[in-house]
Amino acid sequence: MPISMKDIAKVAGVTESTVSRALADSPRVNPGTRKRIQRLAHDLGFVPSAIARGLAIKRTSTLGVVIMDIGDPFVAKMVLSIDRQAQPRGYSVILSTAGTDPEREVSAMRLLLQQRVDAIIVPDPLIADSSLSQLQQIGVPVVLINGKRYPYSVGTDSVAAGRMAVNHLLDLGHERIAYIGGNRSLDESLERQAGYEQALAGRGMPIDPALIVQGDGWVQSGERAMKQLLDLACPPTAVFCFNDLTAAGALLCAYRAGLHVPRDLSVVGFDDSTASYLVPPLTTVSQDSEKLAEAALQMALGLLAGGELPSLTTLPAELILRESTAPPRAGC
Amino acid sequence: MPISMKDIAKVAGVTESTVSRALADSPRVNPGTRKRIQRLAHDLGFVPSAIARGLAIKRTSTLGVVIMDIGDPFVAKMVLSIDRQAQPRGYSVILSTAGTDPEREVSAMRLLLQQRVDAIIVPDPLIADSSLSQLQQIGVPVVLINGKRYPYSVGTDSVAAGRMAVNHLLDLGHERIAYIGGNRSLDESLERQAGYEQALAGRGMPIDPALIVQGDGWVQSGERAMKQLLDLACPPTAVFCFNDLTAAGALLCAYRAGLHVPRDLSVVGFDDSTASYLVPPLTTVSQDSEKLAEAALQMALGLLAGGELPSLTTLPAELILRESTAPPRAGC
DNA sequence: CTGTTAGCGCTTTCAC
DNA sequence: GTGAAAGCGCTAACAG
Numbered sequence: 001m002p003i004s005m006k007d008i009a010k011v012a013g014v015t016e017s018t019v020s021r022a023l024a025d026s027p028r029v030n031p032g033t034r035k036r037i038q039r040l041a042h043d044l045g046f047v048p049s050a051i052a053r054g055l056a057i058k059r060t061s062t063l064g065v066v067i068m069d070i071g072d073p074f075v076a077k078m079v080l081s082i083d084r085q086a087q088p089r090g091y092s093v094i095l096s097t098a099g100t101d102p103e104r105e106v107s108a109m110r111l112l113l114q115q116r117v118d119a120i121i122v123p124d125p126l127i128a129d130s131s132l133s134q135l136q137q138i139g140v141p142v143v144l145i146n147g148k149r150y151p152y153s154v155g156t157d158s159v160a161a162g163r164m165a166v167n168h169l170l171d172l173g174h175e176r177i178a179y180i181g182g183n184r185s186l187d188e189s190l191e192r193q194a195g196y197e198q199a200l201a202g203r204g205m206p207i208d209p210a211l212i213v214q215g216d217g218w219v220q221s222g223e224r225a226m227k228q229l230l231d232l233a234c235p236p237t238a239v240f241c242f243n244d245l246t247a248a249g250a251l252l253c254a255y256r257a258g259l260h261v262p263r264d265l266s267v268v269g270f271d272d273s274t275a276s277y278l279v280p281p282l283t284t285v286s287q288d289s290e291k292l293a294e295a296a297l298q299m300a301l302g303l304l305a306g307g308e309l310p311s312l313t314t315l316p317a318e319l320i321l322r323e324s325t326a327p328p329r330a331g332c
Numbered sequence: 333m334p335i336s337m338k339d340i341a342k343v344a345g346v347t348e349s350t351v352s353r354a355l356a357d358s359p360r361v362n363p364g365t366r367k368r369i370q371r372l373a374h375d376l377g378f379v380p381s382a383i384a385r386g387l388a389i390k391r392t393s394t395l396g397v398v399i400m401d402i403g404d405p406f407v408a409k410m411v412l413s414i415d416r417q418a419q420p421r422g423y424s425v426i427l428s429t430a431g432t433d434p435e436r437e438v439s440a441m442r443l444l445l446q447q448r449v450d451a452i453i454v455p456d457p458l459i460a461d462s463s464l465s466q467l468q469q470i471g472v473p474v475v476l477i478n479g480k481r482y483p484y485s486v487g488t489d490s491v492a493a494g495r496m497a498v499n500h501l502l503d504l505g506h507e508r509i510a511y512i513g514g515n516r517s518l519d520e521s522l523e524r525q526a527g528y529e530q531a532l533a534g535r536g537m538p539i540d541p542a543l544i545v546q547g548d549g550w551v552q553s554g555e556r557a558m559k560q561l562l563d564l565a566c567p568p569t570a571v572f573c574f575n576d577l578t579a580a581g582a583l584l585c586a587y588r589a590g591l592h593v594p595r596d597l598s599v600v601g602f603d604d605s606t607a608s609y610l611v612p613p614l615t616t617v618s619q620d621s622e623k624l625a626e627a628a629l630q631m632a633l634g635l636l637a638g639g640e641l642p643s644l645t646t647l648p649a650e651l652i653l654r655e656s657t658a659p660p661r662a663g664c
Numbered sequence: 665c666t667g668t669t670a671g672c673g674c675t676t677t678c679a680c
Numbered sequence: 681g682t683g684a685a686a687g688c689g690c691t692a693a694c695a696g
Contacts, residue, residue, distance in 0.1 A: 001390075002445075002471055004673055015683050020675060030681055047471075050446040051383040051392065052673035055688045058333075060383065062426075062447070069416050076408035083429045084401050092447060093427045094394075097415045113334075114382040115394075115424060139334055139379075219609055248609040255611045277551055277580040279587045279611050336689055347667050352691060362665060384689035387672045 003044050011044070012037050023048070050092075054116060062092050063300070064112030064120040066105060069097035072184065072217070073273035074243065074287070078123040078145060081293035089297065091118070102128045109138060119300035121145065123292075124185045141303035143296045146188055152303065154295040154313040156287045158188055161317035162195020163202075165240050165268045165285050168319055170203055173327045174238040174266060176211065180225040180250065182242030184217030189242050192270065196240055211236055215246050222249020230257055237328035238266035244274040247282055251324070262326035272320055281322035291315055335376050343376070344369050355380070382424075386448060394424050395632070396444030396452040396472075398437060401429035404516065404549070405605035406575065406619070410455040410477060413625035421629065423450070434460045441470060451632035453477065455624075456517045473635035475628050478520055484635065486627040486645040488619045490520055493649035494527020495534075497572050497600045497617050500651055502535055505659045506570040506598060508543065512557040512582065514574030516549030521574050524602065528572055543568055547578050554581020562589055569660035570598035576606040579614055583656070594658035604652055613654035623647055 005019045012019065014033065021029045022037035054060035063086050067075050083093045094115055098108040105127055112120055119140050125147040127135075132150055135142045144153035169177050179196045181189040197207055213228055215221030222241060226249060229236055241247035247269030254265050261267055261280055269275050272286035295313045302310060337351045344351065346365065353361045354369035386392035395418050399407050415425045426447055430440040437459055444452055451472050457479040459467075464482055467474045476485035501509050511528045513521040529539055545560055547553030554573060558581060561568055573579035579601030586597050593599055593612055601607050604618035627645045634642060 006673075016673090017675080017684080018682055021682085024675085028681065033681085047442065047445045049387075049448055049673050051386050051448050052688090053675075054383050055381075055387055055690090056673080056675045058688070069412055071409055071412060073405060073408070076405070076412070077403055079411075079427070080401055080403060080408070080429065083427050087429065092443060095411070095415050095425045095427055097412065097419065110379065111424065113379045116381055116383050245609065248611075251611050252613070274606065274609060277577065277606060277610070279580075279583050281584070338689075348689090349668080349691080350666060353666085356691090360665065365665085381689050384672090385691075387674090388689080388691040390672070 002047050002049070004049070005046075008037065008041055008044060008046060012040055059118055060116050061090050062094055062115060062117045063297075064094050064096060064109065064115070064117035066096050066098055066108045066112070066120060066122045067124075068100050068105070068126055070100060072124070073245070074271040074289070075123050077273055077289045078293060081289040082121055082123075082296065085290070085293045085297050089301070100126070102126045102131070106131050106134060109142070113139065119143065119304055121296050121300060122147065124188070125150075126185065141300050143300045143303070145292055145296050146185060148187060148312060151309070151311055152299060154292055154299060154315065156292070156317045157314045158191035158317070159195040159198065161270070161285045162192040162240070163199045164195070164317065164319050165270070166196045166199035167202075168283070168321075169238045169240065169266060169268065169325065170199060172238075172266065172325060175205070175328070176208075176234065176236040176238070176332070178211040178213070178229050178236035178239040180222060180229075180239060180241045180246050181212070181214045182217030182221070182246055183214065184243070192240075192242060215242065215249070217243055217246060219245050219249040219252070222246035223253045224249070226250040226253035230259075234332040236265075237330075238268075238325070240268050241270060243271045244269035244278075244282060244284055247284070247324075248274060248278055251278060251282070262324050264329055266325040266328070268325055275320070275322065278324075280324050283322045283325040284320050286318045286320050288315065288318070334379050334381070336381070337378075340369065340373055340376060340378060344372055391450055392448050393422050394426055394447060394449045395629075396426050396428060396441065396447070396449035398428050398430055398440045398444070398452060398454045399456075400432050400437070400458055402432060404456070405577070406603040406621070407455050409605055409621045410625060413621040414453060414455075414628065417622070417625045417629050421633070432458070434458045434463070438463050438466060441474070445471065451475070451636055453628050453632060454479065456520070457482075458517065473632050475631045475635070477624055477628050478517060480519060480644060483641070483643055484631060486624055486631060486647065488624070488649045489646045490523035490649070491527040491530065493602070493617045494524040494572070495531045496527070496649065496651050497602070498528045498531035499534075500615070500653075501570045501572065501598060501600065501657065502531060504570075504598065504657060507537070507660070508540075508566065508568040508570070508664070510543040510545070510561050510568035510571040512554055512561075512571060512573045512578050513544070513546045514549030514553070514578055515546065516575070524572075524574060547574065547581070549575055549578060551577050551581040551584070554578035555585045556581070558582040558585035562591075566664040568597075569662075570657070571600075573599060573601050575603045576601040576610075576614060576616055579616070579656075580606060580610055583610060583614070594656050596661055598657040598660070600657055607652070607654065610656075612656050615654045615657040616652050618650045618652050620647065620650070
């Protein structure tokens, strides 16, 4: 069994409270004894019990993160970023995977509540509208990342991001630009699509429904969707994808069709999760996971402290130009 | 404040212990009252405090996972798998990122100990030899994934895996096969390299030091290493890479050099983390993260229960044939 | 079957 | 500057 403050107290010939104070660097303890106790604690290999402390002060310095367990690289990146941001603030991250069932997202939170996490962060939530209201009653602050239907959320400005991506393609001279959506985080997909439509509208270009096809955020669906697009009488010369995985699928489809990217087809992804690994390296819209994590944390801790409600925080996205986009070769 | 057993007890007109028993489905309580209390607890929205429970029984049903925070997709996959395996066993996962500094790996563990995790799992450890001994003294079971220098570890049989990968290339008729290593998990890289050498030796082929080049496990290093190999007077016709990221770099390099994979160059990766997204889809050695996680958990929980020391568990790897390997086109 | 009591390891008034 | 005492929410003997 690990040694406790009581043990230290005994050895130091003081009482437990003094040890507690000394270890907390309280000014209300003689500097001499403080030093002595701290040394002693160190020498004895004392490891304070965060859970006992948590019980006593009713805060655990612990953060819950809920994800569906699908291996979305962007989500993985977010988790790591959240942890990296939490650590210096003295917070530990407890993970809870929910699977793809939206119902389970709430039960995953319940698990975290048992651990008495101080707050909960949910990247790319799949939350049903019906559950949204519950979040407020849950007892601890809940902050969503990219879940704009909920008051407390931080997210990328996906509409602007979509516009930016498509404007880039328009600037290159493309006239038939497709969008492959994803249902992974439906709101997000719709926003990106809105940006797509706005960009086209901005140039007075028509929106061809045949050029909008839904995938599910995975490679395979991207491949399938792209195939469908290429089979069109007048196929697109460029495609904007819901995320990098979808774009990877599009790339693969082009490869199999013997098309060269970007010469014959331009593709742009989203997330910058996997984009730089691909051949060719993918032009993509980058969401800064580090900044998102930081904003989410600040909001969560702000809510904890009972601060003013900053409500929704929106971060800009950045278009990363790589090698998957170029001027179109030919119209149809 | 969340409601407690005491609250329930008051409402139910019984004592706290009865509530505790009822909620634990203890047989030592009247089925009638048990039911009643359980309903009551549910209706009151009772969320048991895992930390109080942990304090009392000295087990938290909590698992620590230490990773360096680099975004290795394989590690991310492992974390998710561990969590997925832990959940049904009633365990929660607490994450602790250590950065790339091996020293911090141990301090990350100290953090987890504060949370009184029941056991610690470390995927792809970077642990210095000097720290290894400390792990045993840490007070809770520590099991490493792919860290064979430590008694308690589970891992892929990387030597066999390397052999398998290279034998595949040999079977295709390749005679100049390179290995691009990684320092990410050095032991692992050396084992994979050993497998490479054994396979060559098995066919009576010489080992050309010029064909072995070290990377660092990242895409860029793979690209750089591949370039170096292609610049050889007599370049390899196939390359076996430390991991998929390295292989992605090799792919990229080939692309830039105008080489077609697999026609002009065969490449095989390792991990199956990112392999299926690539163009062309990568032939790779798959480590089953789910099985690794399961084995690690079993070992950890076994140690916790004071069971027999299963010591090192080795799992087989599987070669996944995709589209990045083919017979060589020409010798040099 | 249920209540009483003590205690897990720490913090925090309130006195001295 | 330090000690004594109570309590955080739960479990676990030990009685009855």
